[in-house]
Amino acid sequence: MMEKIRLSQHDPLDDFDCQQLSFLGKEKPVYIAGEGPAVIIMSEMPGIYDRVADFARRVRDAGFTVLMPSLFGEPGRSPTPGYTVRTLVRACISREFRVLSSNKSSPIVDWLRALARYGYERCGEKGVGAIGMCFTGNFAINLMLEPCVLAPVLSQPSLPLGRAAGLHISAEELAQVKDRLNEDDLTVRAYRFSGDPLCRAARFSAYQQALGDRFCGKVLADEAARQDTGMAPHSVVTLHLIDEEGEPTRQALDEIIEFFCYRLKT
Numbered sequence: 001m002m003e004k005i006r007l008s009q010h011d012p013l014d015d016f017d018c019q020q021l022s023f024l025g026k027e028k029p030v031y032i033a034g035e036g037p038a039v040i041i042m043s044e045m046p047g048i049y050d051r052v053a054d055f056a057r058r059v060r061d062a063g064f065t066v067l068m069p070s071l072f073g074e075p076g077r078s079p080t081p082g083y084t085v086r087t088l089v090r091a092c093i094s095r096e097f098r099v100l101s102s103n104k105s106s107p108i109v110d111w112l113r114a115l116a117r118y119g120y121e122r123c124g125e126k127g128v129g130a131i132g133m134c135f136t137g138n139f140a141i142n143l144m145l146e147p148c149v150l151a152p153v154l155s156q157p158s159l160p161l162g163r164a165a166g167l168h169i170s171a172e173e174l175a176q177v178k179d180r181l182n183e184d185d186l187t188v189r190a191y192r193f194s195g196d197p198l199c200r201a202a203r204f205s206a207y208q209q210a211l212g213d214r215f216c217g218k219v220l221a222d223e224a225a226r227q228d229t230g231m232a233p234h235s236v237v238t239l240h241l242i243d244e245e246g247e248p249t250r251q252a253l254d255e256i257i258e259f260f261c262y263r264l265k266t
Contacts, residue, residue, distance in 0.1 A: 011050035011076045015057070016068070018075075023114035029075065030115065031068040034060035037126065037264035038119030040067050040112065040143070044134035044156075044235060046087035047073020051238035052133070055253070062257045063265070065123045069115060071096075071108060071136065079239075091135065092161075099135075099159055102166035105173060106159070109142040120148035127151070129260040134158045134198065134235065138168035141188065141207075144177045151263035153256050154190035154207075155236050158198040165202035167210065174210055181214040189259055190217040191252050193225055193233035193240070218255075224248035 016031035031048065039059050043052040048070055056066045072094075073087045092099050096108040119128050127150035132139040137157025143149045160166040167174065181187065188211060192199045204217040224247065225233030225240035233240050237256065241249045 009050050010078055011048075011053050013048065013053055013076045016053075016066075021069075021115065021118065023111050023118070026111055028111070029070045031056075031070070031075065032066065033057070034063075034065045036063040036065055036123065037129065037260075038067055038116075038123040039064045039129040039131070039151075039260055039264075040069070040116060040119060042069065042071065042112070042130070042132040042136035042139055043073075044136065044238065045072070045091070046079050046084040047071075047077065048075045049073075049077060049079045051235070051241070055237050055241075058253065059257060059260065062261065064129070064260060065119070067115060067119050069112070088135075097135075097159075098168075099161050100163070102160050102163050102168070103170055105142050105169050106139070109139055112139055113143060113146050116143050116146045116149050126264050129153070129264055131155060131256065132157065133238065137199070141169055141177060142173065144180055144186075144188070145173060147180075150184075150186060151260050152188050153259065154188065155256075156192050156196055156199040156234055157190065157203065161198075164200040165206045167203070167206055178211050178214065181211060186214070186263075188215050189256065190215065191220065191236045191256075192217070193220050193222050193236065195222045195232065196234050197232060198234060218252065220248045220252065 016033045021030045041056045060066045072091045097106045116128050127148045129151035130140045130143045131153040133155045137154045140152040159168040207215045222233045237253045
């Protein structure tokens, strides 16, 4: 029997080491755990809640050093509707995010690129992995401008809001990413549910057109999502994950970890 959904459970995050890291004159808390190659995990709205932390733990337990920056919200707080809306509004008016902009990156990606360099210097190994979710989903593409980032994953990338085919990166930067993918023989992995209202088919098509076969997008049927959340299918490896063998969302989670292992450990 499927476990009852945990929508309002506080997560103390006490198995992570919270460090205040400063790059480019801005300090942010980063939750760090594990050993091995670095993987940057960028949370979905409304921030680092228990399902995001659980995904990070899976990556940690697979033999990686997880670096999970708190970019918005209150770390560990449960995602109630009111709290989520308030956090989204604050992010939308923040100068760090350009939530409506197509063909333009959010300023926060410069800080995240610095975090990627820090992760590489701290952990060494072959390089760094990165996954963005929903509000941060597109940022994993931006991080490919850092030579140390080898394994980018986009989980239901949702920016820019209101522009189904919009790409949250400048045309010049996207061309640089494509060149790097080709030169270094790398790929970008991406996941979404077929009926996701925030990450539509047009966005994956736009990435496919821009990056060709270097973009490996996977679309899961809405029926594959956990159905007792009260929300439309959206969060592939967190809220709508069915963590059981043979389930498409569990397969997606396993594929992501295998991707990190292949790019960063072999």
